[in-house]
Each structure stands twice: as C-alpha cells, then as structure tokens.
Amino acid sequence: MNAYQEFRMIGSRPVRPDGLDKVTGRARYGADLNMQGQLYGHVVRSPHAHAVIRSIDCSKALAMEGVLAVMTGQDLVEPGNQMLGSGEGAMALKDVVPMVMSQGKVLFHSQAVAAVAATSPELAAQAAQAVEVVYDVLPAVTDVHKALAADAPILHDDRFPDGYPEEPTNLATHISLTVGDPDAAFEKAEVVIEQNYSVPMCHQGYIEPHACVARADAAGRVELWCCTQGHFTVRHYTSAVTGIDLGKIKVTASEIGGGFGGKTTVYLEPLAVILAQKSGRPVKMVMDRGDVFRATGPAPGAETKVKLGATRDGKLIAADVECLMDSGAYNGNPAGIPAFMATACYKLTDARSTGRSVYTNKPKIHAYRAPSIPQVTLGFELAITELAAELGMDPIEFRLLNAVEEGDANMMGAPYNRIGLRECLEVARNHAHYKSAVAEGAGRGVAMGYWINAGMQSSATLNVIADGHVAILTGSPDIGGSRASMALMASEVLGIPFEHIHPKVAATDAVGHTDLTGGSRTTLATGQAVIQAAEQCVAEMCRRAAAEWDVEAGVVTWSQGAAHYGDQSLTFEELASRAGAMGGPLTFSSSLTSTSTAPGFGVHICDAEVDKETGRTTITRYTAIQDAGKAIHPDYVEGQMQGGAVQGIGWALNEEYLYNADGVLENPGFLDYRIPVASDLPFIDAVIVEVPNPLHPFGVKGVGEVPIVPPMPAIAEAVYQSTGVRFRDLPLNPPKIVAALASN
Amino acid sequence: MAVQEFISPTSLSEAQQAVSDGAVSSWLAGGTDLLVGIRLGARDPARVVDLKQIPELTAIEIDDASVRIGAAASAFDVLHNSDVPSLFPGLAEALDLIGSTQIQGRCSAGGNLCNASPAADSIPALIANGAQCRILGPDGERMLAVEDFVVGPNQNALAPGELLVELILPRPTAGTSDSYLRLTPRTEMDIAVAGAGVSITVDESGNCAAARVAIGAVAPTALLVDAAAEALVGSQLDQAAIDAAVEAVRAAAAPISDKRGTAEYRTHVVGVLVTRALAKAQDRITEARS
Numbered sequence A: 001m002n003a004y005q006e007f008r009m010i011g012s013r014p015v016r017p018d019g020l021d022k023v024t025g026r027a028r029y030g031a032d033l034n035m036q037g038q039l040y041g042h043v044v045r046s047p048h049a050h051a052v053i054r055s056i057d058c059s060k061a062l063a064m065e066g067v068l069a070v071m072t073g074q075d076l077v078e079p080g081n082q083m084l085g086s087g088e089g090a091m092a093l094k095d096v097v098p099m100v101m102s103q104g105k106v107l108f109h110s111q112a113v114a115a116v117a118a119t120s121p122e123l124a125a126q127a128a129q130a131v132e133v134v135y136d137v138l139p140a141v142t143d144v145h146k147a148l149a150a151d152a153p154i155l156h157d158d159r160f161p162d163g164y165p166e167e168p169t170n171l172a173t174h175i176s177l178t179v180g181d182p183d184a185a186f187e188k189a190e191v192v193i194e195q196n197y198s199v200p201m202c203h204q205g206y207i208e209p210h211a212c213v214a215r216a217d218a219a220g221r222v223e224l225w226c227c228t229q230g231h232f233t234v235r236h237y238t239s240a241v242t243g244i245d246l247g248k249i250k251v252t253a254s255e256i257g258g259g260f261g262g263k264t265t266v267y268l269e270p271l272a273v274i275l276a277q278k279s280g281r282p283v284k285m286v287m288d289r290g291d292v293f294r295a296t297g298p299a300p301g302a303e304t305k306v307k308l309g310a311t312r313d314g315k316l317i318a319a320d321v322e323c324l325m326d327s328g329a330y331n332g333n334p335a336g337i338p339a340f341m342a343t344a345c346y347k348l349t350d351a352r353s354t355g356r357s358v359y360t361n362k363p364k365i366h367a368y369r370a371p372s373i374p375q376v377t378l379g380f381e382l383a384i385t386e387l388a389a390e391l392g393m394d395p396i397e398f399r400l401l402n403a404v405e406e407g408d409a410n411m412m413g414a415p416y417n418r419i420g421l422r423e424c425l426e427v428a429r430n431h432a433h434y435k436s437a438v439a440e441g442a443g444r445g446v447a448m449g450y451w452i453n454a455g456m457q458s459s460a461t462l463n464v465i466a467d468g469h470v471a472i473l474t475g476s477p478d479i480g481g482s483r484a485s486m487a488l489m490a491s492e493v494l495g496i497p498f499e500h501i502h503p504k505v506a507a508t509d510a511v512g513h514t515d516l517t518g519g520s521r522t523t524l525a526t527g528q529a530v531i532q533a534a535e536q537c538v539a540e541m542c543r544r545a546a547a548e549w550d551v552e553a554g555v556v557t558w559s560q561g562a563a564h565y566g567d568q569s570l571t572f573e574e575l576a577s578r579a580g581a582m583g584g585p586l587t588f589s590s591s592l593t594s595t596s597t598a599p600g601f602g603v604h605i606c607d608a609e610v611d612k613e614t615g616r617t618t619i620t621r622y623t624a625i626q627d628a629g630k631a632i633h634p635d636y637v638e639g640q641m642q643g644g645a646v647q648g649i650g651w652a653l654n655e656e657y658l659y660n661a662d663g664v665l666e667n668p669g670f671l672d673y674r675i676p677v678a679s680d681l682p683f684i685d686a687v688i689v690e691v692p693n694p695l696h697p698f699g700v701k702g703v704g705e706v707p708i709v710p711p712m713p714a715i716a717e718a719v720y721q722s723t724g725v726r727f728r729d730l731p732l733n734p735p736k737i738v739a740a741l742a743s744n
Numbered sequence B: 001m002a003v004q005e006f007i008s009p010t011s012l013s014e015a016q017q018a019v020s021d022g023a024v025s026s027w028l029a030g031g032t033d034l035l036v037g038i039r040l041g042a043r044d045p046a047r048v049v050d051l052k053q054i055p056e057l058t059a060i061e062i063d064d065a066s067v068r069i070g071a072a073a074s075a076f077d078v079l080h081n082s083d084v085p086s087l088f089p090g091l092a093e094a095l096d097l098i099g100s101t102q103i104q105g106r107c108s109a110g111g112n113l114c115n116a117s118p119a120a121d122s123i124p125a126l127i128a129n130g131a132q133c134r135i136l137g138p139d140g141e142r143m144l145a146v147e148d149f150v151v152g153p154n155q156n157a158l159a160p161g162e163l164l165v166e167l168i169l170p171r172p173t174a175g176t177s178d179s180y181l182r183l184t185p186r187t188e189m190d191i192a193v194a195g196a197g198v199s200i201t202v203d204e205s206g207n208c209a210a211a212r213v214a215i216g217a218v219a220p221t222a223l224l225v226d227a228a229a230e231a232l233v234g235s236q237l238d239q240a241a242i243d244a245a246v247e248a249v250r251a252a253a254a255p256i257s258d259k260r261g262t263a264e265y266r267t268h269v270v271g272v273l274v275t276r277a278l279a280k281a282q283d284r285i286t287e288a289r290s
C-alpha cells in the first residue's frame, strides 16, 4: 500500500525549471566553464592497439615556451585489486587507472600515455606531439574468437579467471547459473529451437564530449568542475586514481549533454587535477569527438546462443543461454548481467545461463543503458518469437502464457513483488497499433524487456526561504528532467506551487553523499530523500503551528500548503516568513540507501518496411509500452521511453564499431558512426502503464533503461516479416540486407 | 601550423593578387569542407582567401542559352532562386541533400566540385546537365567540362593560383528533365554510398532523344557513362533499354569496399538508383507536358 494514494501535482506536466536556460543557450555544460589563468590540457595517445612502452620522454615538450606541466602514468597510483563500487558496474582500481592513463603497456589504440598543459589549446596540441614515446609494438586482437584461440596474443599475463588457474588467457570472466534441471526439462520439451545471435560493439553516443576544469591550491585541496552522471563518483575515483585524500577534493557537476552510462567514471578528471597541481594553474580539458569514440568505454558486442524448449500447448519449460561478450582491454564485467537476467521476463523453473567475457585490444567497455541486457535480449526475444511461430501462436499470446508475475522468481532467486509485465502485454495486445493491419510490404515485430533498476544512496536538503519559496539541493546530476520531478514531489508533499520550488544539483561539499545518476534510480531514490525532507518540513511546521496555538502537535493537520486546527490555519508562507521567531531556520535533510526499488518491464511494437532493392529499412510505426509504477512527470517518462527506443533503433539498423586489422577504429565520428537523425524516425508512441511500486511512497519505478531493451529483437522480427529472411546478426544495414536477399 | 592570414577580396583581380606570391593558400567558399579539413589536420593552409565578397562568385544569372551559377553561391541561394530549381530539379535535389539548412546557408556547388570528393552529391547532377567550369588563373581564362574537372579523389584540375569562377549549364531544351538520387543508410546528414544523376530529353512520341547518365561514389571520381546514354538514346525508355543502361553503369562502376559499403553492394545499388532516377526524370517530363 503506497503512503500517498491521491495526487494533486504528481502526473502533471509543468515546464522544467532548467528548460529556459537550456533553450536559450545559457545553461553551462562541461566545456562552458573557464577560469582565469587556466591552462589547456592535451592527452598524448597511443598510435598502436597493443604495445609495450619502452620510454616516454617529455623533456622537449616541457622545454617549450608556454608549456607548464607534463605527466605520465607514473604520476597515478599503482593500481591494485581494490574495488571501486558505484552500483551499476563496480570495478577494480586496476581496471580504472589504465583507462585514465596507461602504465607501461598499451592495450588499445588511442589509450592515454601522457598529458601536457600549456597556455593555449594549440600549444598544448603541439607540445603533445613533442612528447617522445618509444613502443615495442605487439600483435593486436580485436575479435573475441581470435582472442580465445590458442595462439592469441595475451593482453594480461597476471589474470586468471575462476576455474582457469593454469595459465593466463584472454578470458576475463566466466559465470554459469542453473536453476532446476534444464537437461531433464529439454527432454520433456515437444518443441526445441536453438539459434545464435549477435550484436556489435557500439557507443552510447552522448552529444556532449567529456570536459572538465581542475584547480589545486597550496594546501593540497582540489576542485573539479565536470560533466558527469555522478560527481561523488568522480570524487571517489579521482581520489583513488591520484592518491589525493577524498576530503580534499570537491567536485561540482555541470549541466550534462547525455551520458547513458558512459559518464559514470573518470577519464580526463584525474589528469586535469595532476596537471593543475604540477603547474599551479587551473587546467581545462575537453575531449574531442574522435577520442570519445576511440578511448572511452563503449558497450560490449555480444554473441548469444539461445536454446528454448516448450510444450505443444505453449508452455516454455526450458532455456539454455550462452552469452559471449567483448570486454575490451580491461575487465568491465559485462558477462554477469546476461547470466543473471537473460530469462527474467519468463516463468522458468529449469534454466541454465552462462556469461563469458573476453579481453580484446579495444577500449574497456562501460555501462550503456541497461548494460548488457539489450545484447542478450536480442537473442532471447527473437528465439521466443521464433518459438511462438513454430507453435503457431501469436507472439503476444505466447508471452502472456509465460510472462512472470508477482511471486515468480528469476535466476537471481528472489521472487518478484508487484510487477507490471502482464499489464504491459495486455495493453500491447489491445493497442490500436497491434490491432491494425500491417501495410503491404512491411513487417511487424514485438518484443519485451526487463531491467533490474537500482536503489543505492541518495541525499536531499530542503531550505525554506523567507518568502515561502523552497530550495532543494540534491547530489543527482539531472540528465532526464529529474529536477522537474524533484520539484513536483516536494510540491506534492508541501502543498505549495511548483514554481516556488527551486531544485539544484549541489556540489559534493554542499549535500550528503549521493550515488550516480544511473540504474534508473534518481527519481525513485533521490526522490524518496526529497519526499522525506519535505515530510520533515511539514512535521516541523505543524509542530510550530501547534506551539503557536498551544495545542498538541498531533492534532494539527497539513493540507493545501497550510497547517490547520479547527478554524485556525497558518500557511507555508506565514510559517516561512516567521521562521526566525518561531524556532529558527527551516532546513531539512534526508539521506538514505533505498531498498524500495522495483524492476521495470516494457513491451515494444515495431512496424518496418524494407526496400528490397536497396536494403534500406524504414521504421514506419513504433509503440513503446512500459510500466512506470507512477509517472511523476509524464513528459520525462515518455522522453525516456522514446529516447531508449531510438537508441535501440540505431543499434539495430546502423550503429557499429568498425575496427581495422591493426585495431584502429575506422568510424570515430557521427558521419560514419550512424546514430539515427530525426527524419529517420517515426513518432514514437509512448504508452505509460502504472502498476504502483508498493515499496515506494508514490509508487515510482525506474524507467530510464528498460526502453532500450526491446527494440533490437522487435526490429529484427519486423525486418524478417517484411523480407521473409531471418536476420540474427545485427546491425541490419543496407549492404547486409541486400546480400542476404540475393543469396536467398 | 595554424592559419596565419585571412584575406577577403572584393573583385576577381584582387583575388588573383591575393595568391600571386605563391604562399600555401586555400580558397574559402562556404568553408564546410575546408574548415573541417583544417580541424582534422588534413588541410594546413597558411592563408585563407574568402570568395564570398566577390560579386561574380555569388551571382546566379540566367539567359536564353544558359544558367550561370557563381562558384561560391550558397546552396540556399540556388535552391531559392526563382528559376534554377524548376530548370534543374535534379541539381536542386542534389544541393538540397548536402548537410542541413545551416550547412546549405554557407556551402556552394563550386566548393562541392572543387573539394572533389568521390561521393560529392552535386557533381553527378552537374555532369548530367552538361555543366562547364569557367576557370580563371594567372595565365587567363579557360573552360573545362565538369566530368574532366575532377582528376582523382580530392584532386581537381586547377593549377596553382587558378580559381573556379562559375558553373555554366546549358538551358534545358523542351522535353528535358533531370534527377539525382543517392543512397545513404540515414535519411540526412550522411554521405553517399552511391549516387546517380541523369538528364534525358524525350520527344513527343516518347522517344529518348538525348541522355546523360552520371554516377558518383562508385569510382575515384564521378563518372559520365556514355554507354548508358547510348543504350537509352533512340529507345522508348522501355525495360530492355533501361536494363542495358543499368548494365552499362554497373560495368563502369569501380567501387571500393570500405566502412560505408561493400563494392558488391555499391555496384548493385548504383543500378537501382539509375533506374529510379530515370523514372523520376521521365515523370517530370510527362508532368511538364500535361
């Protein structure tokens, strides 16, 4: 039962508080920050994908007029096995440090090997060229199968995954889980299918490149301004990578132009800090687009083998999933999630799932919106669709027969609470899109998706201003409209107008610890902290009103933004303006580790038409249906659903990392790394389903990640329906489609 | 090296003067190739000479015999000219494919041609329309057909100090129309995997009296495919003639396999584009007659 049942503000669509600054260009993003006397940092990057660094000589660069500092990997801490937790994707220090700057060995092209700081960007670029690095070049391997072959160059000679203790291999992780007895269940199955599917490595494609400014003082204190999904995470990682005490670092988050998981770590920040310390001047660093593609963490490519068994009457009874993922040069732990979550949408008591990840000479992979789940879901959902076809069943009916509901468990063991998957499937089945006839020559696909959703730590501080306005400070960078949601939630509890609430993203020294904006957790968890702080405010205001009226606090009620007892009332504004005389400033803080999280589910319907002569696919109609628990600001829930669907469309059709034989990325820019443009897309119809999360006061569930999960299998099925040819390897770009149609 | 000098001449003679000392200079029309090239380090001029302040270079003039488009006239100005888009709908299609509205406000057909990318969109359309280049240099003026202007990937026939002044297109005769189509994976903001520009003249009896077929992005330079034109001229543009033209362009195509598409795909799809471009030009002629 949710604490709040009826809403005055929640579910409305006011203009976001940060909107005006964004549309007028006043909002300050990472690269918009400048400090007096700042230097410009430039990174020296490896021209080789695999090499041992013999020597680095920075003396010529440092001798140049206007060059004030140089650094190499020697200036970072010696990396060890210490884990850096950050919820989604905890990582070992030894997997973070070399993504900032390599130490002795280069494992991917464009890996940072040194950096310089100079008085102008041009000079810094010239100085970077004057840094002399001698490499012993080694053969590079970019393909996961070649990396596992006996004669493969070994990237790490000190890593032995569990179960492989004899000699080092490129196998990074191997996780296998079994529930029930899948082999016996396959014996009983009347229909079995088994297929292989693959998805290429791709990039999050956030529009804003990484950027920061750092300043250091003589007392050893450091300040950083940067675009990030989590400035507390930046503080933590920067401390771990540089050895500077956590307490001496302050980080302020700028506005952010997208992250999608890619801005949940550090790349430039520790370098700018060290260069600032060495030079005594502020140092600004901005990554260019090419380096964003070449040297930050993309999403892993994956191959998935799926075997499913069902009875003739449509009951899914056995599953076996094997997912092989590309980890890039260091361990990004991509294999655990598919192993644990591949089957999460289905009632399955007998299943096995295996995840393996492999080192290759590419940048270490990083989180991308529902990390690793879209890749394995492509295989699982397409196999489900193929199985439904084999059984002669409607794809939604088949899913309804087998979809999880409250009380069912997935491979992680714990039973689901109140989830909304079946409700989404019902909405899909009855939606005008699904009921409409498919256009001549087009095809239709349906798929569903799951994401676990995170809780983690959040804090909020609420300061009441004397005129009855309220400032809300949180530590969650606002990527998807969260300030608007925070203001709505506070407005709901306090009963004052939305416009009187001023939400801010506060620096690390101005608000309690807050984990990063990721895992679809901010509206849920930071929102909970805001709700609690607002509830404390209401309780204190009621207490003060009771004191004024000389009655018990418990008899005072709060509604419509005022305290009431009998026919007396004191408004929020009155209590705010008289705060000094009635007990002092009104400031409330709440910090929590949220345990209120609930998983998210969505169902997508896609119509696509393939031009059989050119192989071009046009998405002609698209509907995304998702359980949001309770949509705080529906615009931003729909925005998440639309954005996720669009990223899935891009990945399905054209996005792909293309490496040449030397391990050099051939398409490090938006011309040849083809994310969709607006004219490539139909209107994405977003249908919000609300099955309240019983653990959250407002019923909220995370919504940001689920929508990237169903698109790939939905689109691949639509393309099959349009062409009559099954495609199981993405992307479905025109040359691939033409070649397949020609050979059929 | 960074750019040391920026000069903005206001006449052709001043422009010639600006480069007479032989320093490494680049002409700047819209800059939508040049500035990108400088930023990427592919171009490194010490001096940049702006062409947009020279009246002849941004003018668009039309008389009974020809249409003259200043080499630095923006795509936007060409597309919004009162006559050019209806005289050469295919050339307009090509220019309208370049970049975005913002890019079109700056970029020019002359820059697209001089940049000489194998995938440039306006080049096949200019070739199909029989465009000629008026070139001015230290040794005076000369004329060159567009199909001879590009000599290799990103290489044009200009000698040091030479400048493309304008593009001269013969006015289409009655029963003539053109069309340009390209294939890109995306709808916009993309680069041609293959392109096809055609211009055909069809007489009252449906007979194809003249044809020019040009293809782009399937060879080091855009190609005028005479064999395709020969297959069409004298025919009723029937399936057999079109198939023969398609066969001719596929035979002429010499594409590479790269990140933008395989050679097989490009060869296949350029034929599809020629077929569709011919149908479109034919529809335009029929429409104009009715």
Ligand SMILES: Cc1cc2nc3c(=O)[nH]c(=O)nc-3n(C[C@H](O)[C@H](O)[C@H](O)COP(=O)(O)OP(=O)(O)OC[C@H]3O[C@@H](n4cnc5c(N)ncnc54)[C@H](O)[C@@H]3O)c2cc1C
Pocket: B026, B027, B028, B029, B030, B031, B032, B033, B034, B035, B036, B051, B071, B072, B097, B098, B099, B100, B103, B106, B107, B108, B109, B110, B111, B112, B113, B114, B115, B119, B120, B121, B122, B158, B162, B163, B164, B165, B189, B190, B191, B192
């Ligand atoms: C975002 C974006 C999208 C694009 N999309 C496309 C597209 O879809 N299709 C396409 O074909 N192109 C595209 N381009 C490339 C470019 O816009 C075109 O080639 C454009 O036509 C170039 O014209 P410009 O006037 O800007 O040339 P500039 O950059 O000014 O010049 C190009 C080159 O020609 C030289 N030059 C220019 N004028 C003369 C002259 N009169 N005499 C001698 N030399 C000269 C310059 O020195 C330079 O080397 C795109 C570019 C960008 C940035």
